[in-house]
Amino acid sequence: MAVTIKDIAxxxxxxxxxxxxxxxxxxxxxxxxxxKKVKKTAKKLGYQxxxxxxxxxxxxxxxxxxxxxxxxxxxxxxIIDGIQQEAGEHDLNVIILYAGEKDPQMERxxxxxxxxxxxxxxxxxxxxxxxxxxxxxxxxxxxxxxxxITLKNRKLPFITSxxxxxxxxxxxxxxxxxHSKIGFAAADLDSVTGQLRLDGYHQAMADNxxxxxxxxxxxxxxxxxxxxxxxxxxxxxxxxxxxIASSDLAAIGVMNQAQDYGLKIPADLAVMSVDGxxxxxxxxxxxxxxxxxxxxxxxxxxxxxxxxxxxxxxSAFTPFKIIARQSV
Amino acid sequence: MAVTIKDIAxxxxxxxxxxxxxxxxxxxxxxxxxxKKVKKTAKKLGYQxxxxxxxxxxxxxxxxxxxxxxxxxxxxxxIIDGIQQEAGEHDLNVIILYAGEKDPQMERxxxxxxxxxxxxxxxxxxxxxxxxxxxxxxxxxxxxxxxxITLKNRKLPFITSxxxxxxxxxxxxxxxxxHSKIGFAAADLDSVTGQLRLDGYHQAMADNxxxxxxxxxxxxxxxxxxxxxxxxxxxxxxxxxxxIASSDLAAIGVMNQAQDYGLKIPADLAVMSVDGxxxxxxxxxxxxxxxxxxxxxxxxxxxxxxxxxxxxxxSAFTPFKIIARQSV
DNA sequence: ATCAACATCACAAACGTTTGTGTTTTACTA
DNA sequence: TAGTAAAACACAAACGTTTGTGATGTTGAT
Numbered sequence: 153m154a155v156t157i158k159d160i161a162x163x164x165x166x167x168x169x170x171x172x173x174x175x176x177x178x179x180x181x182x183x184x185x186x187x188k189k190v191k192k193t194a195k196k197l198g199y200q201x202x203x204x205x206x207x208x209x210x211x212x213x214x215x216x217x218x219x220x221x222x223x224x225x226x227x228x229x230x231i232i233d234g235i236q237q238e239a240g241e242h243d244l245n246v247i248i249l250y251a252g253e254k255d256p257q258m259e260r261x262x263x264x265x266x267x268x269x270x271x272x273x274x275x276x277x278x279x280x281x282x283x284x285x286x287x288x289x290x291x292x293x294x295x296x297x298x299x300x301i302t303l304k305n306r307k308l309p310f311i312t313s314x315x316x317x318x319x320x321x322x323x324x325x326x327x328x329x330x331h332s333k334i335g336f337a338a339a340d341l342d343s344v345t346g347q348l349r350l351d352g353y354h355q356a357m358a359d360n361x362x363x364x365x366x367x368x369x370x371x372x373x374x375x376x377x378x379x380x381x382x383x384x385x386x387x388x389x390x391x392x393x394x395x396i397a398s399s400d401l402a403a404i405g406v407m408n409q410a411q412d413y414g415l416k417i418p419a420d421l422a423v424m425s426v427d428g429x430x431x432x433x434x435x436x437x438x439x440x441x442x443x444x445x446x447x448x449x450x451x452x453x454x455x456x457x458x459x460x461x462x463x464x465x466x467s468a469f470t471p472f473k474i475i476a477r478q479s480v
Numbered sequence: 481m482a483v484t485i486k487d488i489a490x491x492x493x494x495x496x497x498x499x500x501x502x503x504x505x506x507x508x509x510x511x512x513x514x515x516k517k518v519k520k521t522a523k524k525l526g527y528q529x530x531x532x533x534x535x536x537x538x539x540x541x542x543x544x545x546x547x548x549x550x551x552x553x554x555x556x557x558x559i560i561d562g563i564q565q566e567a568g569e570h571d572l573n574v575i576i577l578y579a580g581e582k583d584p585q586m587e588r589x590x591x592x593x594x595x596x597x598x599x600x601x602x603x604x605x606x607x608x609x610x611x612x613x614x615x616x617x618x619x620x621x622x623x624x625x626x627x628x629i630t631l632k633n634r635k636l637p638f639i640t641s642x643x644x645x646x647x648x649x650x651x652x653x654x655x656x657x658x659h660s661k662i663g664f665a666a667a668d669l670d671s672v673t674g675q676l677r678l679d680g681y682h683q684a685m686a687d688n689x690x691x692x693x694x695x696x697x698x699x700x701x702x703x704x705x706x707x708x709x710x711x712x713x714x715x716x717x718x719x720x721x722x723x724i725a726s727s728d729l730a731a732i733g734v735m736n737q738a739q740d741y742g743l744k745i746p747a748d749l750a751v752m753s754v755d756g757x758x759x760x761x762x763x764x765x766x767x768x769x770x771x772x773x774x775x776x777x778x779x780x781x782x783x784x785x786x787x788x789x790x791x792x793x794x795s796a797f798t799p800f801k802i803i804a805r806q807s808v
Numbered sequence: 809a810t811c812a813a814c815a816t817c818a819c820a821a822a823c824g825t826t827t828g829t830g831t832t833t834t835a836c837t838a
Numbered sequence: 839t840a841g842t843a844a845a846a847c848a849c850a851a852a853c854g855t856t857t858g859t860g861a862t863g864t865t866g867a868t
Contacts, residue, residue: 156824157824157825158824166847166848167848168825169827169848170846170847172825172826176826178827180846181845181846181847182845183845183846183847200592200595200596202596203532203593203596203597203598203825204532204533204535204536204598205532205823205853206824206825206826208532208823208852209825209827209852209853210826210853213532232578236578245577245593246578247575247576248577248578249573249574249575249576250560250564250574261573264528267528268529268531270530291526293482401762404762434704434732434736434763436736436739484855485854485855494817494818495818495819496818497817497819497856498817500854500855500856500857501817504855504856509817511815511816511817514817529854531855532853532854532855533823533854533856534854534855535855536823536824536825536854537823537857538823538856539823
């Protein structure tokens, strides 16, 4: 049905081999004249290459798969932008698959699809695999890289911010502003990411001789609702004078709930968020944030994939900075 | 290198044909005993099917491609969710490609990638193709469907809200609330979508005997900044008492700028948004919105693809409703 | 015992490319 | 003119499946 390389060959009076070499831009295998002829008839016939056939014979693919998990947070767009840019420069195609929220079933399916297609590389943003899926990925013999997540298994390569430092610096920033009773909200305390931020928070408090109060830390899942719930926990007359929320949306949740309680921000309560997406400057008051370099994460992730298998993938931190806006 | 069905065949002492039939779940071609044996050795060897080979020989694919354009607005997630759900029920895989913002180059590349892979269907969300890319798509002989957009070329199937009615009903809603000087902001007036909404706005004004003022309509591109700019246009002491912004983000832009001007919402200025994503209930005051059924768009889009080629794809409207919150 | 009917399986072609190697043509040298 | 090296091309195998068809084995009825 569809027009193949053979059709072109017949029309142009050459062999399929020549057509293939012309169309895939190999040099020094044909004359300029036949090249022109081949290209013309290819265009005339409306030829589209059959990628399945190409990948079957070459046993490699030019697509990078990005598996993204979370839609509860909203930074993945930036990461994907970074990936796209870097991919574009190397003539790679990127496809994105959603793997649900902590849904091992969907994660498995996403993994299988990309492995069966033997993509060139797999980028996993904010997804935490269980051990069977982890095995699936590792045994697939395809370069991979985790993004925006810290894993228990330090053998796996990931690129993210230094979560301990995020917790530490955010806390220190608030302490420097005169706060001593600081809440820590909405992080997933079962995740390494959340745990590290909490450790940083603890350390910063300790380093400054400040008391801790377990009621000040409220776990969650980085979602808006978790911010709301945390604030409800703190109550109408909160003991804390500042809170660090582990995502922009969560921070908005605590702000909204605080305002519903009649609290003024930042006068009555300072709020600081982690992520620093565009949301921070869209809400009022604008959110002071620990701003991560998500775009950069994407870029570096791609670079790791591309440089393989020359070098094995390594974990790395991307920098972050604190951007002062209005909420502190 | 990788393990193939031939390896399994050899190990299990059967033919590759039998392995294939067992693994792809064909019935009445083998005994239960060999089936078990085959499956076991397949698992033991860690077999992963080679999709390239499968697609090459079957000449069909189980993947749905979603090409999304806009990251300036934020409704695509809902559409994709709808697509995913419907896809999941039919054991289809969905891959997502970003095609930039009105970037014909990237659109072409995205189209070519999916066409070369001869995917089962193509869903285009909020992308408007130029005529050459349009030809590419149409000639590819792959079912396709546009989502969340109204096209000039009525031959192309699209599923979206009735934009004229959106403009009309939003305007009427504000009129019923007592407003007579109503702004219309941030829609892309070069797009059919924007134009239709504007027509609806005009019609509603006319039907209620209200004057129009061309200074009340400010075009844009549905972005946050367009909302800000529109409000700047209206000024510190705006003539309009209400404004319809053509996206949630744009509406937030209007609100923020209005508040920067010291205006109270909704007392001094009512703001109404189109889209109705989660953002509406996250900002303060919460945004009254024309809420579209994006999830439903995704579902219906997939259904159209699936039902092809039994029926040719048709255009359709998904319903919308006005949800009152705090901004009017 | 014969034979049909069916169950179970193996053979082999086909899908559309790429690519190593062989073959023809061209161009040039002596 | 003969010979040769290089350029231009064609042949054919291979990639890993699916699937139509033919081969073999088994069962049961007559």
